[in-house]
Amino acid sequence: MKKHYFSQLDETIFFHTLDNGLKVYMLPKQSNKTFATFTTQYGSIDNTFKPLNQEKVVTVPDGIAHFLEHKMFEKPDGTDVFHDFGEQGASANAFTSFNRTAYLFSSTSNVDKNLNTLIDFVQTPAWTDESVEKEKGIIGQEIRMYDDNPDWRLFFGLIENMYHHHPIKIDIAGTVESISHITKDLLLDCYHTFYHPSNMILFVTGPIDPEHIIHLIEENQKKKDYSNKKAIEHVFPDEPRQVAKSESILHMAVQTPKCLIGFKEPKPYRSGKELMKHEIAVNLLLELMFGRGTEQYKTLIDEGLIDESFSFEYTEEYGFGFSAIGGNTEQPKQLKQRLKEMVINFKNGTIDTKSFDNARRKRMGSILRSLNSLDYIANQFTRYKFNQMDLFELIPELEKLTTDDLKQTLHEHFSEEGFTSCTILKK
Amino acid sequence: MTYIQEKVTSTGGLTSHLVQTDKFKTNTLLLQFRAPLEEATVTKRALLSYVLKSATAKSPTSQELQSRLDYLYGATLSSALSKKGEQHIITFVMTIANERFLSNEQELLKQALSLLGELVFDPLIDEHAFDSKTVDKEKRALKARIQSIYDDKMRYASQRLIDEMCENEPFHLHTYGYEKDLDNVTPTDLFEYYMKMINEDAVDLFMIGQIDEEKILPELEHIFPFTKRVEKLGGIQNQDTIIPDQERVIKESQPIEQGKLNLGFRTNVRLGDPLYYASQVFNGLFGAFPHSKLFMNVREKNSLAYYCSSSYESFKGFIIVMSGIEFSNYEKARTIIIEQLSEIQNGAFSEHDMSLTKALLKNSILESLDNPFSIADILYQQVASKVQFTIEEFIDGIENVTTEEIIEVANQTKLDTTYFLQGAVKTN
Incomplete structure (x- = not known):
């Protein structure tokens, strides 16, 4: 042991x-x-x-x-x-x-x-x-x-x-x-x-x-016989970088419409430290673009396009990856347009070090908070291991990250061809 | 060994509860305001919980406030609304990293406490009114929150059951208030009510984590200068016993895929009553666990539902059943649910079922001590009910419940209201 x-x-x-x-x-x-x-x-x-x-x-x-x-x-x-x-x-x-x-x-x-x-x-x-x-x-x-x-x-x-x-x-x-x-x-x-x-x-x-x-x-x-070990032969289809559909609309019994936009990760084949670094980078970028402390968030609230249900997340596992941004909105069309513009503007701007430092600190606190829960640790530790990563290395890895690391990810992940949106309207 | 190390102190109008533990990587703070649940104040209180956490005189916009939190290693600040029986509770919650796990940081906890104090004592005001822009913004946020319940059909069905079942009791009031009352609240009204709340509410502060008592406790009276007050809230006792004279059935239609069938029963057994522990065990046998009668019969035996469970509302003495079923199975599912109660009334449960239920109840209270919010909730439940018990007493209480007591509770359990949310009704 x-x-x-x-x-x-x-x-x-x-x-x-x-x-x-x-x-x-x-x-x-x-x-x-x-x-x-x-x-x-x-x-x-x-x-x-x-x-x-x-x-x-x-x-x-x-x-x-x-x-x-x-x-x-x-x-x-x-x-x-x-x-x-x-x-x-x-x-x-x-x-x-x-x-x-x-x-x-x-x-x-x-x-x-x-x-x-x-x-x-x-x-x-x-x-x-x-x-x-x-x-x-x-x-x-x-x-x-x-x-x-x-x-x-x-x-x-x-x-x-x-x-x-x-x-x-x-x-x-x-x-x-x-x-x-x-x-x-x-x-x-x-x-x-x-x-x-x-x-x-x-x-x-x-x-x-x-x-x-x-x-x-x-x-x-x-007491159990597990000598029949064989490598698993999986087949996964080839998946283009582009999205299959650039938008869709569903109708349901809701009072408030909902809108989610997202970007499809073009190269979801990372593992280990490379994956960890990439995940941290996308999450920090999302925080810098749409976190509650940002100008963009304030604008969206002031324009009445979002409410407190607004959130964002990034998911990546071997073979697939995507970001998702949105929530409840009275004006799904306008929200989608605004979010898209904000991503483009962010790509054309520069990342200031103070915001970067704040976003990083916030992430650290949030990692510590999630480590309060045994359930979280068990589930996530396993998930990290299956991807050849170590959950407990998140904070040191976060401390190492620089604004330069973010720039490449920003242009790679948030691409036009990877963009799509889904909207739910009242039935 | 005692399970919770709680130190209670009072300064002015504040009661603070310090729970020392090194289990967590963050420290947790909850500042709770308690007043009677009343139609006239419920919407104002809800709005106030939004307005106060949105800005302070020092940080006049949410963005400024948020960046201070981010800088404090992603401290979180939120407010929540809840009810304990007929008391309306506003909770401000902060969590903050324990600096032990960060390089070169000091006194995060003290900064967090000060920020919490600032929220309550130094809000963004303009003369004798709250800042009107902030109030408008938070009215929109609260309105969106109220409306969102309709879109979550499980929550909506639960809320509708209580609306109907408790029509004549303050308990039916929604903790997030009412849209129709929201527009009428002016920044001045809100400020007036704020002054009342600050001066009259029962206020409790919970601090859970690794806390330097000697440093922190003396600071509290400066950070939270609540004036002394006389508590007028009565706790849990002196409620009327309500025995439903007839079963009510309420059906509603929406264009949905699955029916939500909720049933409200009254036991009239509350926290502190002699049959309280028996009610816990009864609820465990009936529907709280995967071995319970509801799960075994509605789900496993008859494949009618994915979820079918019961919960015990111990401030009111209710047992609430929730399930999701095919529309056409309404009669069948409802009958089976009611039959499970009769089974317990007839003593159709084994010694074995009972010991299993007790083991799980004991396990769940012990497990809850690994979560800072559950610790606070266990303690606050006692504050609000004025019924004291230790974890050890709870475990003993569960252990000592007898078959007869369970049957007694079951016999006292009467169906009050059935609520069914069904699909669009076809007329032929």
């Missing part, structure tokens, strides 16, 4: 890779609860691949990774694992994103038992034809719930505009139609291909003793 001390944050990470390839990270903390996540690098975008021990590449129904997440909770005796966690005083949950599926629990007692339960249930597929059918009704209602959520629809509308072929444009939960094609065996194919320990990270944080935890995990894994 190795360990790494991050002196500025006063945190020590312990880590070890097991013989079967499972990577385990542990962060001792003086908290009441212990929080653990067991995450596979598999999400909604992994829809075309060669299933383990099969010859042909297949494309599986939209929403299957998320469906699989739901079915994992079923046990061989037909009961669900929530009960086991409950008995052991733990609350459990899971989520599926574009490229990760995470299972998690938090508890203030029975940590050893809960950890074994977490590993065991994720390593025991137990669904039946009947239970798969039953789940379709439940997930159907989850899809309907999102159908009525205007912010979600807006965000996905923006992504759909950006991408021609990349499966990021598929809604994570799929559609009522697409999930109707999911079967017990298709779920097993996905499971065996993507849930090998070598494709997974286990993260444990809380008042733990790393030696003890790693021993427990090793004992657990020893």
Whole structure:
């Protein structure tokens, strides 16, 4: 077992890779609860691949990774694992994103038992034809719930505009139609291909003793045979740099229209320090352009184009990346026009060092704040690791960044060909 | 071991609560103002929470104020509105980095406290009125906030249920006020109400983190010179018991995809009542967890919903059920929800279900101590209710709940109002 001390944050990470390839990270903390996540690098975008021990590449129904997440909770005796966690005083949950599926629990007692339960249930597929059918009704209602959520629809509308072929444009939960094609065996194919320990990270944080935890995990894994390790063969379509659609409009039962603009990242193939630096740069640029302390924000408020729901974010993972800026607005057309102009003006101007320093300080505070949460640390640490980065190096990396670093990113990311917008109007 | 190390001190009209902990990378400050929830003041208070956090005499625009915050390593400043039973609460929240994790910084906490004091005691005014430009701007912001509830169908349905169910109680009042009243509030009215709030509200300051007590405590009376006052708020007791005489059903239509079915029950058991802990366990068995009856029956067994859960409103003694269903499943889902209550009334739950529920309730209160806002909320709940309990007492209380007590609560639980938000109704 190795360990790494991050002196500025006063945190020590312990880590070890097991013989079967499972990577385990542990962060001792003086908290009441212990929080653990067991995450596979598999999400909604992994829809075309060669299933383990099969010859042909297949494309599986939209929403299957998320469906699989739901079915994992079923046990061989037909009961669900929530009960086991409950008995052991733990609350459990899971989520599926574009490229990760995470299972998690938090508890203030029975940590050893809960950890074994977490590993065991994720390593025991137990669904039946009947239970798969039953789940379709439940997930159907989850899809309907999102159908009525205007912010979600807006965000996905923006992504759909950006991408021609990349499966990021598929809604994570799929559609009522697409999930109707999911079967017990298709779920097993996905499971065996993507849930090998070598494709997974286990993260444990809380008042733990790393030696003890790693021993427990090793004992657990020893009992299971994972010798069938094979490299995963994915297929991703070629994706042009240009957006697929430069705008779209949806109609929903809302009182206030919404508008989101965004830029498609032209080169989303970074990892490690390069990715970290790029993400920090785009985030700082967004802060400098539209942060609450900027002239631009004041103008947008004064002109009545935005309200406090206005926000911006940047997402990048291997193969896709985009910024998204906007919120509720009484005048979506004007807002879109104004935002676009402001980006162009910003590109033609210079970045002053005082604003840059302020934006950087703000980012530091916000990183520290998010590190208050064990849930955040576990989820994000795993996400950073899957991209060969270290969450705890964010602040030092931020301190190193200069205005010159921003300039290149500014002209590369915020391009005309990458621009699109999505609007929601009252039905 | 005590779970929360709280030090309470009073200076003038301010009660401060200091919770010393090194769990967090930031320090958290909450300044809370409490007054009765009343129709005449609810909109003014809401607007005031917006206006005060928007500018000060020293930083007359939001941009100037924001850049001061950014400079303080991205300190955050926000205001929130809430109610604890029939008390209306304005909260100003600041979070600030613990300088221990930054190179070469000092006294961020003191600067944050001063800024919080400045917000409340040195606002941007013009004679005896707030700056009218700021007031107009914040009226727009608040209006947008009020309107946005309609677009979030889950929140909208929850709000509508309470509107209907509590028609005759102040509790129905919206914490963010009403659009129709907003236009009539002048900068002068607002200033008058501000003076009243500063002089009469019950004020509590929570400071959670690594705090240098000896340095900070003596500063408080200078930063927050609240004058002494007599608290008039009554806490949680002396509420009327309301037993619904008939079940009400309210249906509304909108062009949406999923129906939102919410049910409001009255238990009349509140924080501090002998059956309080039994109500917590009852709610856990009924709908708070994934092993609860609602989840198991509405979702797992009948595939009717993705979410179906209940929550316990302990200041009023309500159990509120929320679910999202296919429009055509209204009758079926409603029947199954009500059946789950009868099941508990008939004692159809095991020893095992009970111990599981207790374990999860205990876990959730202990976990909440890892979050600074939850710590503040647990403490403030006691301030507002005037019911004191320690975490240890809470855990014991849950532990000692008996089957009989749970059945007693279940029998006391009466359906008051059903609210259903459905799709566009087709007329044939």
